Amino acid sequence: MTHPSHRHAQAAARVDAVADTSRRHLLTGVAATLAVAAGAAVSTRAQAQTYPTKPIKVIVGYAAGGAVDIVARTLGQSLSASLGQPVVVENKPGAGTNIAVKSVIAAEPDGYTLMLAANALAANMALYQPPPFDAERDLVPVSLVGRVPVVLATSTASNLTSFARLLEVAKAKSPVLSFASPGNGSTPHLAIELFARAAGIELQHIPYRGGSPAITDVIGGQVPLVAVNALEVQPHVRSGKLRVLAVLSPMRTAIFPDTPTIAESGFPGFEASVWYGLVAPAATPKAVVTRLHAEVQKALQTRDVRERMTAVGGEVVPGSAEQFGALIHAERLRYDKLVREAQIKPD
DSSP, X not given: OOOHHHHHHHHHHHHHHXXXXXXXXXXXXXXXXXXXXXXXXXXXXXXXXXXXXXXXXXXXXXXXXXXXXHHHHHHHHHHHHHHTSOEEEEEOOOGGGXXXXXXXXXXXXXXXEEEEEOTHHHHHHHHSSSOSOOHHHHEEEEEEEXXXXXXXXXXXXXXXXXXXXXXXXXXXXXXXXXXXXXXXXXXXXXXXXXXXXXXXXXXXXXXXXXXXXXXXXXXXXXXXXXXXXHHHHHHHHHTTSEEEEEEOSSSOOTTSTTSXXXXXXXXXXXXXXXXEEEEEETTSOHHHHHHHHHHHHHHHTSHHHHHHHHHTTOEEOOOOHHHHHHHHHHHHHHHHHHHHHHTOOOO
């Protein structure tokens, strides 16, 4: 018969053996996890060092020839030279840029599919219900690129000879002034709605399908005002058909240096610019995003990019990816409030 003390010793030995086995399994598991993590880190670093090894595609949610397209091609040329791979711009217009955004979200997150986005990226989450995407969850900001101001213009034959005169007529409400824009929910439309609220005036919106037909009807006298980006009105101002009454940016634009800003005209702090920035699918490796951000920042310092941005009425805006992310978040909140209060619907 086994003595009780021997039985206790045997039981203790078995417990120690199980504990030792558990510790070995735990240590093996931890080692394996650390090895996988280390391997992933090495793989990510290697990917960033070799990136890119093939052409990069930049999606644009607008037709070729517009301001966003021009900015994308300008940036693409500079990035192609510094990265040593072709940067191809692919235009995917439709659904207020939602088609383009969704294609980027669904793309392989490897740094080879990017998008040059504009304000619609933030606005569409409020305009379309249910929201077609969540830009802050589904995409990662790479870099803000630049801004082009929205301008408010009229025909040179119009009696609206100045911004002060526009405010005078608008406040009289006889009749209510109307303005044309490239469409419901477009950046110029939302910019003027924001301005009207800041100024305490009422303006009637007339949506068009694009800036060109809107401008044509203003030149023809069918509509008194048009809100578009500076690039689209520039040739018509040069030809003497349009007069720019105000620039909706914090500083005057280089292509209309004599035109006052809304901020200068009695509304300090007001700003409603068209901004452009590069985004990528959310799971794109951080090292690749960091590399792309650095290359964009270098491109924004080049004379060619700066001159081309000035030529379309804009300015380059260097800054961190975090600053761009903060802008998207702030714009999302601003547009959400405006869309709800003004009950704006997309075309």
